[in-house]
Amino acid sequence: MRKRLLALLFLLSSPLLAQSQDHWLTVQQTGVLRWCADTAGGAPYVFPDAKDPKTIIGFEIDLMDTVGKDLGVRPKLVLGPWEELVPMLRRGDCDTVVNGLEITAEREKVIDFSIPYYYFSEQITARKGDNRFQSLEDLRGHRVGTLAATLAEDILKSDPRVTVVPYPSPVECYRDLELGRLDAALLDGPIAAWYAAPNPNLSNTGEPIGESSYGAGVPKDSPMLRRKMNETFKHLIQNGQLEAIYKRWNLWTPAQKKLSALTEGEAEGRQNQKPWWKFIPLLIQRAGLTIVISCLSMALAVLLGFLLCYGKLYGGRVAQILCSGYIEVIRGTPLLIQLYLLYYGLPNLGIQLNSFVAAVLGMGLNYAAYEAEIYRSGLLSVPRGQSDAARSLGMTRHQSLWLIILPQAVRTILPPSTNDFIALFKDTSLVSIITVAELTKAYGEAATTTYRFLELGLVTAALYFAMSYPLSLWSRSLEKKRHAILH
Amino acid sequence: MPSFIEIRNLTKSYGDHLVIDQLSLDIKEGEIVVFQGPSGIGKSTFLRCLTYLEPFEKGSVRIGNVMLRAGMDEDRDRAAILALREQVGYVFQFFQLFPHLTVLENLTIGPVRVLEVPEEQARDEAIKLLKRVGLEQKAGAYPAALSGGQQQRVAIARALAMQPRAILFDEPTASLDPTMKKEIIQVIEEIRHDHLTMLVVTHEPEFVKRIATRIVTFGAFGRIS
Numbered sequence: 001m002r003k004r005l006l007a008l009l010f011l012l013s014s015p016l017l018a019q020s021q022d023h024w025l026t027v028q029q030t031g032v033l034r035w036c037a038d039t040a041g042g043a044p045y046v047f048p049d050a051k052d053p054k055t056i057i058g059f060e061i062d063l064m065d066t067v068g069k070d071l072g073v074r075p076k077l078v079l080g081p082w083e084e085l086v087p088m089l090r091r092g093d094c095d096t097v098v099n100g101l102e103i104t105a106e107r108e109k110v111i112d113f114s115i116p117y118y119y120f121s122e123q124i125t126a127r128k129g130d131n132r133f134q135s136l137e138d139l140r141g142h143r144v145g146t147l148a149a150t151l152a153e154d155i156l157k158s159d160p161r162v163t164v165v166p167y168p169s170p171v172e173c174y175r176d177l178e179l180g181r182l183d184a185a186l187l188d189g190p191i192a193a194w195y196a197a198p199n200p201n202l203s204n205t206g207e208p209i210g211e212s213s214y215g216a217g218v219p220k221d222s223p224m225l226r227r228k229m230n231e232t233f234k235h236l237i238q239n240g241q242l243e244a245i246y247k248r249w250n251l252w253t254p255a256q257k258k259l260s261a262l263t264e265g266e267a268e269g270r271q272n273q274k275p276w277w278k279f280i281p282l283l284i285q286r287a288g289l290t291i292v293i294s295c296l297s298m299a300l301a302v303l304l305g306f307l308l309c310y311g312k313l314y315g316g317r318v319a320q321i322l323c324s325g326y327i328e329v330i331r332g333t334p335l336l337i338q339l340y341l342l343y344y345g346l347p348n349l350g351i352q353l354n355s356f357v358a359a360v361l362g363m364g365l366n367y368a369a370y371e372a373e374i375y376r377s378g379l380l381s382v383p384r385g386q387s388d389a390a391r392s393l394g395m396t397r398h399q400s401l402w403l404i405i406l407p408q409a410v411r412t413i414l415p416p417s418t419n420d421f422i423a424l425f426k427d428t429s430l431v432s433i434i435t436v437a438e439l440t441k442a443y444g445e446a447a448t449t450t451y452r453f454l455e456l457g458l459v460t461a462a463l464y465f466a467m468s469y470p471l472s473l474w475s476r477s478l479e480k481k482r483h484a485i486l487h
Numbered sequence: 488m489p490s491f492i493e494i495r496n497l498t499k500s501y502g503d504h505l506v507i508d509q510l511s512l513d514i515k516e517g518e519i520v521v522f523q524g525p526s527g528i529g530k531s532t533f534l535r536c537l538t539y540l541e542p543f544e545k546g547s548v549r550i551g552n553v554m555l556r557a558g559m560d561e562d563r564d565r566a567a568i569l570a571l572r573e574q575v576g577y578v579f580q581f582f583q584l585f586p587h588l589t590v591l592e593n594l595t596i597g598p599v600r601v602l603e604v605p606e607e608q609a610r611d612e613a614i615k616l617l618k619r620v621g622l623e624q625k626a627g628a629y630p631a632a633l634s635g636g637q638q639q640r641v642a643i644a645r646a647l648a649m650q651p652r653a654i655l656f657d658e659p660t661a662s663l664d665p666t667m668k669k670e671i672i673q674v675i676e677e678i679r680h681d682h683l684t685m686l687v688v689t690h691e692p693e694f695v696k697r698i699a700t701r702i703v704t705f706g707a708f709g710r711i712s
Contacts, residue, residue, distance in 0.1 A: 385583040388540055392577035393597035393649060394569050397561070403600060407587045 023095040023218065024225035033073045035064055035216075036089060037099035038082035041169025044194040044249050045100045046077070059190075059249040060098050063117065066241050070232045082168075083149050083448045086111055089217055095225060097217035100188060102151045104212075110451045112222070113215035114229040115262050117242065119255040121208030122152045123192035125177065125185045127201060133184045134206040142183035145173040149448035151212045152186045165435050166445060170195050172344060174202060176435070179347050181354060190251055211255065234262065276452035279442075280459055286442035287463045293359055293438060294425045300364025301424070302417075305371025313376060314397070323372070330369035336430055338362055343434040359431035359438075367424050371417060378413035379405055411478075418475035422468045439463060491516040491551060491684055492537075492653065498545035498557070499529075499536055506532050508708035509546065514701075516652075519685045521694050524705030530688040533705070534655045537686070538575050539568050550575060551652055573601060576646030576654035580661050582638040584630040590617070590641050591626040594648045602649065609648070616644040620674050636667030640674055653684040660691050672697065 027033050037046040039056055046058040056077065068075035078094045085097045089111055096114075103113045126133050133139060140161040146152040148166035156164045165182060167173040170191045176182045178201045185196070189208060196202045216233075218226045236242040237259045246252040311323035330338070343358040353361065382405045390400035432441035443460040447453045490513035499507040506529040514520055522530045535541035537548055539555055548555045553571040561568060584593050594613035598604040604612075617623040620640040622633075630638055639659060646654050656675070660668040672693050679685065679698060687694055695702060703711050 383583075385579060385581060386585065388535075389577070389579065389583035389585070391540060392538060392572055392575075393645075394573040394601040395597075396565065396569065399600055403596060404585055408585075411587075 021221075022224045023222040024228055027071075027073055027095055027225065031073050032076050033064075033068060033071065033096070034076045034078050034094040036078045036080055036085045036094040036097045038085065039079060040081070041171040042082075042099070044190055044251065059245055059251060060100075062245045062248070063242070064098055066236060066245065067229070067232050070235055071228060083444065086217060086451065087453065089219060092219070095218070095222070096229065100190070100214050101217050102212045103215040104151070106449060106451065107217070110220070111217045112220055112226050113217055114226055115233055116213030116215050116259065117233050118190075118214045118246070118251070119211060119253070119258055120189045120214065121211050121255070122155060122186050123189045123196075123204050123208060124206045125174065125187070125192050125196040125202050125204050126183070127177065127180075128203045130184075131205065136209055138206075139184055139186070143181070145176055145182040145185040147173065147187055147191070148445060150188065151210065152188065153445075154449075155210055156186055165437075166441075167435060168433065172435075174199065175344065175347075177202060179352055181352070189253070193250065237262070274450065276446070276450045276455050279446035279450065279456060282446065283439060283442050283456070283460055283463060286437060286439045287467065289437065290425070290428050290439045291467065293356070293363065293428050293431065293436070294421070296360045297363035297367065297428075298421050298424055300360065301367035301371045301420075304364065304368035305375055308368060308372035309375035309379070312372065313379060314401075327369040327372055330366055331373075335362070335366050335427060336433065338366055339430060339434050355431075355435045358434055359428070359436045362434075363424060363428060363431065367420060370420055374413055374416050374420065375409070378409035381412050382408045411481075415475050415479045418471055418478065422471050422475075425468050425471070426464060490514060491518075492686075493549040494537075494546070495548075496546035497533075497536060497543055497548065499532060499541065499543040505708055507536070507543075508710070510711065511546075512703070512711065514684060514686070516684055517681045517700075519679060519687070519698050519700045520703055521699040521701070522686065522688045522703050522705055523690070523695075526690075528705045528707065530705050531657050534577075534657050534686065534688055537655060538572050538577065540577075569601075573649065574652045576649055576651035578639070578642050578646050578654060578656045578659050580658040582630075582635070582642045584638055584641055584645070586630050589627050589629055590622065590633070593630070593641060594645050597645065597649050613644070613648055616647055617641075619647075619677070620644045634667070635663050636670045639663065639667070639671050643671075643674055643678070647678060652682065653686065656685065656687040656689070658688055658690070660689065668693070 037060060039047050041047075042058065044058055045060045046056060049055040049057045061077070064075040064077075078088070080088045080093070082099065085099060085101065086107060088094060089097050097111075101107070103116060107113070124133050124139070133142075136155070136159065139156070140159060143163045143165055144156055145165045145167055146156055147170060148168060153164060153166055156162050165176075167176075170187055173182070173185050173187065174195050177185045178199070186209070192204050196204055216229050218229060233242070242259065243252060243256070246256060308323045308327060311319040312327070315323065339358065339362040342353060342362045343355060346353060386404055386408065387400050390404040395403065428438055429440035432438060432444065439460060443456055447456045450456070492512075492514040494510060494512040497507055497510040498505075510533070522533070524530055532541060536543045537550070539559065539561070542559070542561075543557050545557045547557065550571055551574055553567055553574075555567060555571060559568065584590075585596070588596060591610065591613055594616060595606065595609040598609040598612070599606055614623055614626060617626055620643060622637060622640055622644070625633060625637065625641075630641070633641065643659075659675070660671050663671065668691065672691070675685070675687075675694075676698050687699075705711060
């Protein structure tokens with residue numbers, strides 16, 4: 001979320017940057033061509049070499065090296081998250097994006113494209129031996145994974161009977177397919193060829209679907225750079241260097257023959273663009289899921305937090321050590337890592353949780369630690385004389401806790417606990433990384449489709465605020481009430 | 488007549504600091520014993536030991552027919568400890584009313600939850616007790632709305648609501664101004680009867696003059712005279 005907000009702030013300033021000169025002039029002056037790509041799950045495009053992770057390889061690395069030689073400049077790789085590459089280009093972090101970026105009409109509204117340098121189709125992948133999925137129609141009524149903000153996602157979403165699960169990178173997508181969390185996956189041919197084909201548990205099935213092409217993205221204000229890229233690509237197509245690269249990476253397909261027939265400006269677009277405000281109902285609907293996850297995980301956090309606190313305060317030695325240990329470990333590690341471990345890590349032990357359960361568990365188990373500490377300080381804030389008085393009446397320790405100590409502690413506990421709930425509520429945005437389609441995930445999907453990061457971001461923020469502000473009012477009134485009774 | 492309270496070799500220390508060393512004492516039913524002595528000498532600790540609010544290392548305490556021995560565990564020996572506390576009321580220097588309950592609820596929570604008296608009966612008796620301490624009109628108020636003297640009168644009524652055979656008073660007037668002190672001494676004077684034993688830790692000479700049947704002076708290490 002924070003990253004997106006930052007991107008949003010930069011977008012706001014982009015009209016200023018748009019006044020700058022054609023990037024080709026800068027490239028000429030500096031002798032450096034800066035190009036954006038993402039290495040996460042990036043094979044065979046741009047990815048860390050398994051033998052030496054410090055070295056980044058891929059067919060696009062080879063491509064850009066060749067482009068650089070042809071243009072007489074030095075290519076320099078700028079890394080960024082894939083869905084941010086276009087915004088990065090727009091604010092001038094790089095001169096071009098070369099990273100499996102499909103030429104689409106939506107993108108052409110905000111950036112320009114070179115001629116295609118690669119043609120590809122979408123590929124269905126299923127578990128080995130599962131022959132149900134030969135065409136798009138076969139995917140109806142099934143859970144199908146794909147990469148977020150790609151042509152494949154659009155194709156899948158055009159059929160409402162398909163349950164689409166978008167992932168940030170292909171690795172997690174194919175892993176969930178192996179684990180049975182998905183029935184099938186639809187991704188770009190090169191990705192399927194690289195990741196799925198060598199996997200003994202998966203197989204690519206059916207005919208290739210649709211056809212699209214990758215082009216180099218260039219800023220709208222740089223027609224010269226675009227022309228230079230086009231000239232270079234044509235050159236490399238004609239002299240066979242492009243074909244050599246693709247053959248080296250096993251990516252040569254008959255479709256690439258179309259490359260030689262290319263002339264400038266033929267980049268194809270796609271229809272059915274939605275205005276950004278049409279995504280608002282989707283955001284509101286996903287806000288519902290955010291509420292459900294928040295409430296369920298808070299219930300878990302309250303319950304477990306109380307047990308932890310009880311164990312730490314009144315338990316035996318072993319219980320005290322266990323509870324303290326749990327609280328310290330949970331508070332000392334990032335929630336994001338805990339979610340990853342729950343969802344992607346546990347399957348290594350044979351325990352498989354669906355993403356919703358993992359989200360609720362992850363948030364609940366995490367916040368339980370914080371709740372426990374709130375409860376503990378709440379219980380300790382009740383003067384010792386109160387428990388003396390309760391015990392003197394002949395109450396058992398349980399009676400004293402439930403009838404005397406806890407009701408007084410609750411007034412101390414409620415305000416910080418409510419604040420914790422507000423924080424949890426906003427932290428649910430993190431579960432978007434384990435494929436839960438809540439509000440932040442919906443924002444990501446809508447914004448990367450329309451490039452309306454600002455408008456949709458403001459709507460999303462407003463939704464979060466509308467949901468958390470009443471809680472914060474409630475918390476404040478509780479604090480006042482507490483003051484009124486006890487003082 | 489056999490003694491009602493029988494303390495034998497009671498020994499209590501905090502770490503290396505010995506507070507009470509082998510104290511033995513017998514108290515008969517209906518006696519009103521005032522404990523005197525310098526501050527910090529261990530009088531309050533002594534009272535706390537009697538109902539095992541404070542565990543002790545050596546010796547034993549018998550009140551009525553319940554015997555508490557050193558080394559008992561609040562969980563394991565719950566039955567004996569609770570049985571003893573049920574028949575011994577406790578009034579603290581700082582009242583320790585339950586601030587989240589009304590005055591009436593402060594009086595009924597013990598009988599209802601511990602003695603399992605029916606709620607209605609407990610309420611009737613509580614109102615009678617509030618009349619005795621002159622606070623029936625405060626039944627629905629919360630403790631924070633009461634003056635210190637009124638709070639201590641409620642605390643005494645709360646102890647009486649359990650129909651105890653003995654009441655321990657730990658400096659019951661020390662945190663009150665002189666008018667309120669008189670109120671409390673008067674109330675205590677009014678509630679005494681032949682079968683109620685009272686142990687009072689106090690510096691207040693009025694107690695000695697008006698109600699004490701016996702005076703015990705605490706010296707170092709709980710040596711008494």
